Amino acid sequence: MGWVILTTGRRPAELAAAIDSLASGDVDPQVVVVANGAPAGTAGNEMADNLSVVHLAENVGVPAGRDRGLAELETPIVGFLDDDAVMRGSTSAILDAFERDPQLGAVALRLVDEDGETARRHVPRLGGKDPGRSGDVAFFLGGACAVRREAYDAVGGYFGELFYGHEEVELSWRLVDAGWKITYLADVEVFHPRTTIERHADGWELTGRNRVLVARRTLPWPVAGLHVGLWLILGARRAPRGECRQRYVQGWRSGWRMPVRRRPISWRGVARLTALRRPPIV
Numbered sequence: 001m002g003w004v005i006l007t008t009g010r011r012p013a014e015l016a017a018a019i020d021s022l023a024s025g026d027v028d029p030q031v032v033v034v035a036n037g038a039p040a041g042t043a044g045n046e047m048a049d050n051l052s053v054v055h056l057a058e059n060v061g062v063p064a065g066r067d068r069g070l071a072e073l074e075t076p077i078v079g080f081l082d083d084d085a086v087m088r089g090s091t092s093a094i095l096d097a098f099e100r101d102p103q104l105g106a107v108a109l110r111l112v113d114e115d116g117e118t119a120r121r122h123v124p125r126l127g128g129k130d131p132g133r134s135g136d137v138a139f140f141l142g143g144a145c146a147v148r149r150e151a152y153d154a155v156g157g158y159f160g161e162l163f164y165g166h167e168e169v170e171l172s173w174r175l176v177d178a179g180w181k182i183t184y185l186a187d188v189e190v191f192h193p194r195t196t197i198e199r200h201a202d203g204w205e206l207t208g209r210n211r212v213l214v215a216r217r218t219l220p221w222p223v224a225g226l227h228v229g230l231w232l233i234l235g236a237r238r239a240p241r242g243e244c245r246q247r248y249v250q251g252w253r254s255g256w257r258m259p260v261r262r263r264p265i266s267w268r269g270v271a272r273l274t275a276l277r278r279p280p281i282v
Helices: 011-021 060-070 093-100 149-154 167-177 203-218 221-238 243-257 266-277
Strands: 003-005 029-035 051-056 077-082 104-112 135-139 144-148 181-191
Touching: 003 011, 003 060, 011 029, 011 077, 011 266, 051 060, 060 167, 077 093, 077 149, 093 104, 093 144, 093 181, 104 135, 104 149, 144 149, 167 181, 167 203, 167 266, 203 221, 203 243, 221 243
Parallel strands: 003 029, 003 077, 029 051, 104 181
Antiparallel strands: 077 144, 104 144, 135 181
């Protein structure tokens, strides 16, 4: 199994812990660290035989950076891990899940924080319910997941122009539309420190923009209209008052101005997502 860790070089100790957690697992991994605009020497010398580093001169964003790392691997299953995350669960359990089901396109892993809790927004179910229950879902989180290379390539991979935010939502819609399954493995845990969107200076603006971009690119127009209208209201309500809320609305507006090439999913895909209790309007 291959793994991609994306880093900007700002968390060297955490990156080393992430690499070590993969090295100490129950399956020998191939690891690619993508230094996304990070200086040379970012990854150190850990796992020298199984570790390679891709240095990108500038930060190309999360989806494009992960895609670049995946291109360096030849393994049929590729995992993605944040540079401040630690793998605690069984890698062999991930591989077993893919082996059991040839239609399984992606696996979501369970994120736990310092208190062993899983934030609602990290549970791949509407409403963030039942973090300890495994099962088929409609999307996954990119910082702790695994994908089948065949499925990833078949649907065209990540939407790189998003830079940060909602790249897995868009990829998940296309996987489900193409007939691939996504499964949440609640018993495979990954530690990730408790965070909020405010830790990124442009987080709220990118969230507003990307909601519009993914809908314009990937949804049939009637569904896209409902999606962006609903998320203008929901996002503005959820964003803290003041600058965060203003930037969310600014981003939502800019999402209409950016050029985007449409690749809409089918109505059958919309029905499949709805059957998974995640209709693509929310």
